[in-house]
Amino acid sequence: MRKRVTIYEVADAAGVSVATVSRALNGGRVAPQTRARVLRVAEELGFSPSPAARVLATGKSRAIGVVIPDATGPLYGRMLRGIGLELAQAGYTYLVESSERDPGREARVLRDLSARDVEALVLIGSGLGSEALAEMRRELPELVLVEREGAALEAPMITIDNVAAGERATRHLIEHGHTRIAHVAGPRRAGRERLEGWRRALATAGLEPGPVVEGGFTEAGGYRAAVELAAMGGFTAVFVASDRMALGAYRAFREAGLRVGEDVSVIGFDGLEFGAYLDPPLATLRQPAQQLGQAAARAALAVLRGEHPENVVLSCEIVPRASVRKIGGGGL
Numbered sequence: 001m002r003k004r005v006t007i008y009e010v011a012d013a014a015g016v017s018v019a020t021v022s023r024a025l026n027g028g029r030v031a032p033q034t035r036a037r038v039l040r041v042a043e044e045l046g047f048s049p050s051p052a053a054r055v056l057a058t059g060k061s062r063a064i065g066v067v068i069p070d071a072t073g074p075l076y077g078r079m080l081r082g083i084g085l086e087l088a089q090a091g092y093t094y095l096v097e098s099s100e101r102d103p104g105r106e107a108r109v110l111r112d113l114s115a116r117d118v119e120a121l122v123l124i125g126s127g128l129g130s131e132a133l134a135e136m137r138r139e140l141p142e143l144v145l146v147e148r149e150g151a152a153l154e155a156p157m158i159t160i161d162n163v164a165a166g167e168r169a170t171r172h173l174i175e176h177g178h179t180r181i182a183h184v185a186g187p188r189r190a191g192r193e194r195l196e197g198w199r200r201a202l203a204t205a206g207l208e209p210g211p212v213v214e215g216g217f218t219e220a221g222g223y224r225a226a227v228e229l230a231a232m233g234g235f236t237a238v239f240v241a242s243d244r245m246a247l248g249a250y251r252a253f254r255e256a257g258l259r260v261g262e263d264v265s266v267i268g269f270d271g272l273e274f275g276a277y278l279d280p281p282l283a284t285l286r287q288p289a290q291q292l293g294q295a296a297a298r299a300a301l302a303v304l305r306g307e308h309p310e311n312v313v314l315s316c317e318i319v320p321r322a323s324v325r326k327i328g329g330g331g332l
Contacts, residue, residue: 005047014041064094064300065113065141067106069125071098074272075289079124079146082293090301094122103128107136114140120300125149127188142303146296149189156299157311158292162190165285165316166197167204169239169267172283172318174205177327178237178265182210184225184249186217186241194241194269210235215245222248230256236327237265243272246282265324271317280322288314 011018014037024030024038041047066083068076083094095113099106106128113121124146126133130153137143143155173181183198185191195212202209211232215225222245229238230253240246246268250260258264261280268275271286295312302309 005045007047010038010042010045010047013045014038062092063116063118064092064297065110065116065118065121066094066096067109067113067121067123067126068096068098069101069127071100075270075287076124078289079293079296082290082295083122083297084293085290086294086297087301092119092301099127101125101127103132107132110136110140119304120144122146122296122300123148124296142300144296144299144303146292147190156303156309158295158299158314159312160287160292160314160316162193163197163200165269166194166239166241167201168197168316168318169194169269169285170198170201171205172267172320173237173239173265173324174201174207176237176265176324179205179207180210180235180237181207182229182232182235182238183212184215184222184229184238184240184245185212186215186245188217191217191241194239198239215241215248217242217245219244219248221245223252225249226252227256230258235264237267237324240266240268243268243270243275243282243284246284247274247278250278250282261323261325265327267324269316271319275319275321278323283321283324284319285316286319287316 007018007021011021014021016034016038020030020034021038024035025042064087066080070076080096087094095116095118097109097113099109106126110121118141120142121140122144126145127149133153144158145153145155146158147160148157170181181202183195185195199209211229211234213225213228215221222240225245226249229235238249240249246266249266253260253264260266266282268282268284271284275282275284291314299309
């Protein structure tokens with residue numbers, strides 16, 4: 001194995017002191033030509049300071065802790081990409097752990113990241129109770145909350161407007177002539193808010209709500225919900241509160257002898273890549289997941305500068321596709 005290059009070797013090769021190398025690498029006061037020489041030598045030698053050494057030298061890890069609720073959720077990868085891109089520009093990195101939607105595990109993860117000297121924490125989809133989180137804040141670094149499940153806290157909040165997006169998805173179906181619209185609902189705050197958007201769009205159009213079945217934000221849940229809806233009948237279109245549930249619904253409708261885009265129109269939510277490759281391609285509301293991550297990273301960096309960033313609410317973009325067709329009547 002290749003021996004790790006030390007800061008002493010960089011100092012010796014650059015002809016400066018170890019303290020000068022440390023200042024040059026960590027943004028301290030150093031003459032520009034000296035900094036350039038140190039950086040060149042460090043690159044030539046392949047020097048990479050360990051996180052522990054960086055903390056000892058500067059008192060700062062230049063790392064942000066990120067907690068996601070589900071390691072398998074495709075949207076969280078996009079959010080992490082946004083966080084990483086934004087932090088890299090500021091010379092920061094991030095450490096990520098998953099709570100697996102277990103409040104007890106989330107509390108342990110938060111303590112673990114804090115023990116690793118992260119300078120701030122970004123909590124995505126946190127399900128930890130407000131009282132428990134407020135109690136823990138005494139031992140935690142600064143927080144940024146993204147799509148939090150519980151009540152708001154005194155911390156920057158980054159969210160999407162789920163109600164407006166659910167309303168827009170339903171209105172898209174109404175604009176295509178559908179008057180009997182069912183809903184496959186999701187759990188948690190996002191599911192409740194998308195359901196509220198569905199209701200608002202129908203009320204604004206003077207339409208009666210169609211049947212609602214809970215789908216759990218999973219493919220299997222969407223399948224079971226669509227099986228139940230197909231047995232009920234009485235609708236021509238369905239707003240499904242996530243693309244993963246819509247994937248399951250496609251199978252259920254096909255097994256029931258219903259053609260998506262012909263016999264029943266379907267619109268999903270999230271904008272996951274696979275939707276474009278379904279048959280027919282899935283109309284959806286695209287979440288700005290990468291932008292959510294970037295906004296969270298900017299908020300974390302602002303907090304570290306002593307600023308008080310405002311809460312951010314982002315909108316979703318509709319992606320019209322062939323799973324929704326214009327009709328003049330009929331239905332299941």
